[in-house]
Amino acid sequence: MDRPLRVAVVGAGPSGLYSADALLSQDEVAVMVDVIDRLPTPFGLVRYGVAPDHLSIRSVREKLDGIFDNPGIRFLGNVEVGKDLTWEQMEQFYDAVILAYGASRDRELGIPGEDLPGSIAATDLVNWYTGHPDMPPDAFTGLLAGSRSVAVIGVGNVAVDVTRVLSKSPEEIEHTDMPEHVFAALRASGVREIHLIGRRGPAQANWTTKELRELGELADCGIVVDEGAQVDDPASVAAIASDKATARNVAVIEEWLARPAQERPRMIHVHFRSRPVEIRGTGRVEEIVVERTTLDDEGRASGTGDLHTIAVDVVVRSVGYRGLPLDDLPFDGDRHVIPNVDGRVVNGSDVMRGLYVTGWIKRGPSGIIGTNKKCAVQTVSAVLADASEGLLERATDPDPEAVMLALADVDVVDHAGWRRIDAAERSLGEQAGRARTTLHDRSDLIAASR
Ligand code: NAP
Numbered sequence: 001m002d003r004p005l006r007v008a009v010v011g012a013g014p015s016g017l018y019s020a021d022a023l024l025s026q027d028e029v030a031v032m033v034d035v036i037d038r039l040p041t042p043f044g045l046v047r048y049g050v051a052p053d054h055l056s057i058r059s060v061r062e063k064l065d066g067i068f069d070n071p072g073i074r075f076l077g078n079v080e081v082g083k084d085l086t087w088e089q090m091e092q093f094y095d096a097v098i099l100a101y102g103a104s105r106d107r108e109l110g111i112p113g114e115d116l117p118g119s120i121a122a123t124d125l126v127n128w129y130t131g132h133p134d135m136p137p138d139a140f141t142g143l144l145a146g147s148r149s150v151a152v153i154g155v156g157n158v159a160v161d162v163t164r165v166l167s168k169s170p171e172e173i174e175h176t177d178m179p180e181h182v183f184a185a186l187r188a189s190g191v192r193e194i195h196l197i198g199r200r201g202p203a204q205a206n207w208t209t210k211e212l213r214e215l216g217e218l219a220d221c222g223i224v225v226d227e228g229a230q231v232d233d234p235a236s237v238a239a240i241a242s243d244k245a246t247a248r249n250v251a252v253i254e255e256w257l258a259r260p261a262q263e264r265p266r267m268i269h270v271h272f273r274s275r276p277v278e279i280r281g282t283g284r285v286e287e288i289v290v291e292r293t294t295l296d297d298e299g300r301a302s303g304t305g306d307l308h309t310i311a312v313d314v315v316v317r318s319v320g321y322r323g324l325p326l327d328d329l330p331f332d333g334d335r336h337v338i339p340n341v342d343g344r345v346v347n348g349s350d351v352m353r354g355l356y357v358t359g360w361i362k363r364g365p366s367g368i369i370g371t372n373k374k375c376a377v378q379t380v381s382a383v384l385a386d387a388s389e390g391l392l393e394r395a396t397d398p399d400p401e402a403v404m405l406a407l408a409d410v411d412v413v414d415h416a417g418w419r420r421i422d423a424a425e426r427s428l429g430e431q432a433g434r435a436r437t438t439l440h441d442r443s444d445l446i447a448a449s450r
Contacts, residue, residue, distance in 0.1 A: 004030040004072070005387050006398045008094040010081050012037035013044020014064060014369050015359025016100030018376035021067045026380075029387045032400060033073045034094075038080040039133065040413040040445040041421060042068075044102060046369065047438075048132045051161040052176035053168065060369055068415045074400070077413035078446065082327050084410045085403070093403045095392040096354050096383050099338060099345070100376075103323035103360040109153065113279030114317070118143065122158050122318035129165055129186075131179040131440035138181070144189040147313035151288045153276050154318035155198035156206040162316055164214060166191050167221040167266050177429060177436040194268045195226075195310050199275040199293055200301045202229055202253040203236035208368075209248040215268060216252065222262030228273030228292065229253055235299030271310075275303060279315050287311045321365035329355075337364055343379030344386075354394050356383055417449030424448035 106121035325331035
């Protein structure tokens with residue numbers, strides 16, 4: 001090819017940015033990359049997923065930001081593919097498109113009462129407390145102020161994050177970058193009791209030990225394991241013996257079990273072997289019905305028929321994320337991913353030439369941020385191999401300026417615009433004695449980018 005390969009990466013989260021980095025860090029094929037995001041800001045789940053009090057994980061964005069220092073990359077924020085740029089235009093401007101738009105929706109429990117007011121998705125709560133522009137500022141203010149007891153369903157890291165943020169005292173979160181309205185709502189929160197509910201045992205939980213330990217180290221909040229913590233079944237014994245991380249998790253739970261009874265202003269109650277079967281209430285959540293479970297030799301849970309209820313005002317469903325289909329592209333509705341072979345999108349047995357996936361929309365919502373690096377390298381290897389074979393000279397209008405002309409009526413936020421948003425957030429934070437305060441309103445973000 002006698003011009004650089006034009007690649008669009010759709011999604012400026014870690015998986016998208018790691019792909020851009022992998023494309024620009026090789027010298028086999030000359031590449032120019034546009035990273036497109038429907039949000040005015042880059043970093044995806046690092047900004048709108050990682051808990052605000054996990055400052056060291058959030059600081060990954062400084063590293064991701066450095067990727068934009070390469071002259072071969074542009075950020076096109078506040079641009080929605082399928083709307084601001086049609087798929088026909090994408091084919092016109094780019095030789096290859098890497099979809100890295102993640103898995104933004106919640107998985108459902110599929111039990112009666114799930115839609116009652118007061119039953120909320122962890123994805124929405126996380127988006128709200130991190131200041132996502134799609135969440136109204138008052139989305140949970142009234143609910144938190146009027147609630148005392150919350151059930152969090154699921155025992156993964158998101159459930160741990162949500163439980164911790166709701167259990168911390170105002171002083172413990174004061175230094176974070178949450179928007180002002182979130183601080184105000186959490187200060188006024190009436191929540192004093194959180195029930196963390198897992199359908200299997202401590203040896204089957206999905207959390208990581210570091211995150212789990214934090215729940216037992218909160219200033220104003222005690223923790224007690226209420227039920228189902230036994231690990232003497234064959235599946236748990238085998239899991240503990242074969243996996244060090246599982247053994248460490250179980251040791252944390254055992255340490256909590258051994259603690260003397262605590263009287264604290266806030267309490268976390270952990271329930272294992274408890275499967276939610278119904279959410280009940282008249283006009284809003286009032287209680288959750290759980291069924292005690294037993295584990296088979298493979299560690300799978302089945303109900304025992306032994307039901308009991310826990311009185312709660314709010315149910316937070318934290319049972320995993322789910323990717324969404326995109327326009328007419330093929331979609332695996334069971335795994336909620338775009339079907340692919342090593343990152344090349346496939347429709348049945350046909351490869352969709354020029355179309356690739358990476359991150360959660362490629363492999364499902366699992367792994368830590370770093371997992372996306374390896375995943376991106378695999379996808380980029382496929383792109384480069386196809387380019388080297390001459391399969392990707394497809395763009396009919398590869399001039400980088402042609403894209404900008406097509407977006408003339410859109411408030412595109414480029415990287416310099418993001419840097420201005422960054423400066424505005426730092427300055428807002430400084431006024432309150434913090435490193436940063438997140439701007440949440442889309443029009444404020446656009447204004448700050450100017
Ligand atoms: P996850 O790790 O997949 O955990 C989902 C939890 O929901 C599991 O405990 C699962 O139990 C449970 N569950 C699923 N369906 C259920 C049902 N119908 N009823 C009751 N429980 C049900 O998902 P996640 O917590 O959303 O996290 C997503 C990914 O992001 C993970 O890889 C996580 O480690 C990562 N993450 C990492 C951090 C961090 O490193 N600090 C923070 C946040 C997220 P079963 O096992 O029984 O299915």
